[in-house]
Amino acid sequence: MVRSPCCEKEHTRKGPWSREEDNLLIRHIMFHGIGRSWRALPREAGLNRCGKSCRLRWINYLQPGVKRGNFTILENRMIMNLHAQLGNKWSSIARRLPGRTDNEIKNHWNTNLKRILLANGIDPDTHKPLSTAIFTTTAPPNNRMNSSSSSGTTRTPPPTDSATSMSVVTTNNNSSTTTMMKIGTQTSSSGENSSACAIIMSSGVTITKEVDVESYPELNLELSLALPSY
DNA sequence: AATCGTATCAACCGCACACCT
DNA sequence: AAGGTGTGCGGTTGATACGAT
Numbered sequence: 123m124v125r126s127p128c129c130e131k132e133h134t135r136k137g138p139w140s141r142e143e144d145n146l147l148i149r150h151i152m153f154h155g156i157g158r159s160w161r162a163l164p165r166e167a168g169l170n171r172c173g174k175s176c177r178l179r180w181i182n183y184l185q186p187g188v189k190r191g192n193f194t195i196l197e198n199r200m201i202m203n204l205h206a207q208l209g210n211k212w213s214s215i216a217r218r219l220p221g222r223t224d225n226e227i228k229n230h231w232n233t234n235l236k237r238i239l240l241a242n243g244i245d246p247d248t249h250k251p252l253s254t255a256i257f258t259t260t261a262p263p264n265n266r267m268n269s270s271s272s273s274g275t276t277r278t279p280p281p282t283d284s285a286t287s288m289s290v291v292t293t294n295n296n297s298s299t300t301t302m303m304k305i306g307t308q309t310s311s312s313g314e315n316s317s318a319c320a321i322i323m324s325s326g327v328t329i330t331k332e333v334d335v336e337s338y339p340e341l342n343l344e345l346s347l348a349l350p351s352y
Numbered sequence: 353a354a355t356c357g358t359a360t361c362a363a364c365c366g367c368a369c370a371c372c373t
Numbered sequence: 374a375a376g377g378t379g380t381g382c383g384g385t386t387g388a389t390a391c392g393a394t
Contacts, residue, residue, distance in 0.1 A: 138362070138388085159379060177380080178363065213382060224382075229361050357393080364386075372378080 134164075134172045139179055143169060147176055148184055182223045189221030193230055201227060201235060206249040 135143075150167035157163055160173035169176060182188065193201070197219060204215045212224035212231075219227065236246040243252050 136364075161379065172364090174365090174380085175363075181381095182362080210383065225362075228383075233360060355394085358391085360388105360390080362386105362388090365384085366382105367384105368380105368382085370378100370380085373376090 134175070135170045136175075143171065144179070144184060147180060151180065151184075178225075182225050187221055188223060193222075193234075197222065198235060201231060202239075205231065205235075205246075209247075 160177045164171045164176050208214050212228045216224040239246040245252050
């Protein structure tokens with residue numbers, strides 16, 4: 123079966139959305155709803171865009187309730203847990219995280235969470251240990267974890283008064299593997315050090331985190347992972 | 353100041369599936 | 374039952390910002 127293209131690609135605009143286009147889309151949906159189909163919507167709204175593009179823009183950025191900005195410790199924990207259960211089912215994961223979209227979760231996973239698991243010797247696909255060797259590593263400073271605005275042009279500057287480093291130690295005994303991971307030490311402007319606590323359960327992996335940090339939680343993770351014996 | 357490398361994320365692409373005729 | 378259409382999803386890309394040199 124030969125599929126027809128979803129829209130007239132030669133005559134539709136691509137790339138970042140302008141404020142005017144956003145306004146047209148918002149106004150149209152506010153007045154008329156999604157209507158008969160996404161395919162027909164751009165023409166009805168006076169937009170020179172593909173229907174799929176309109177749908178994506180609305181779902182990911184324009185519809186009310188979309189949450190922007192840093193992922194909380196709780197959200198990170200839920201994503202890790204759900205990914206362990208569901209795999210790359212980003213839409214299913216997103217449905218369990220109110221206000222977050224599949225695209226944003228997918229990006230966050232690929233740029234941040236995946237790296238943390240890898241640095242800790244855990245396969246991000248299987249959530250099982252890559253190796254049981256004892257090792258220590260230093261991760262590159264991840265000072266760009268703050269999200270940008272919906273326009274994609276402004277970025278929140280990273281904290282300037284914290285040193286970021288990661289050390290991971292995995293130890294074995296007869297019954298289990300225990301990994302201690304420390305990511306960074308935050309020193310506030312007033313000179314106070316703080317540390318952070320959470321428990322992440324994912325397919326047999328328990329992650330404990332000491333927490334009393336309000337800000338920059340990603341930069342100040344003190345984790346201890348208790349891995350089951352596989 | 354200029355250049356290069358890297359990280360981030362918005363947006364696109366193609367596929368699969370559900371629904372309709 | 375077969376073909377056509379619309380939608381949703383996951384993978385990937387490309388533009389941009391930012392840090393390092």
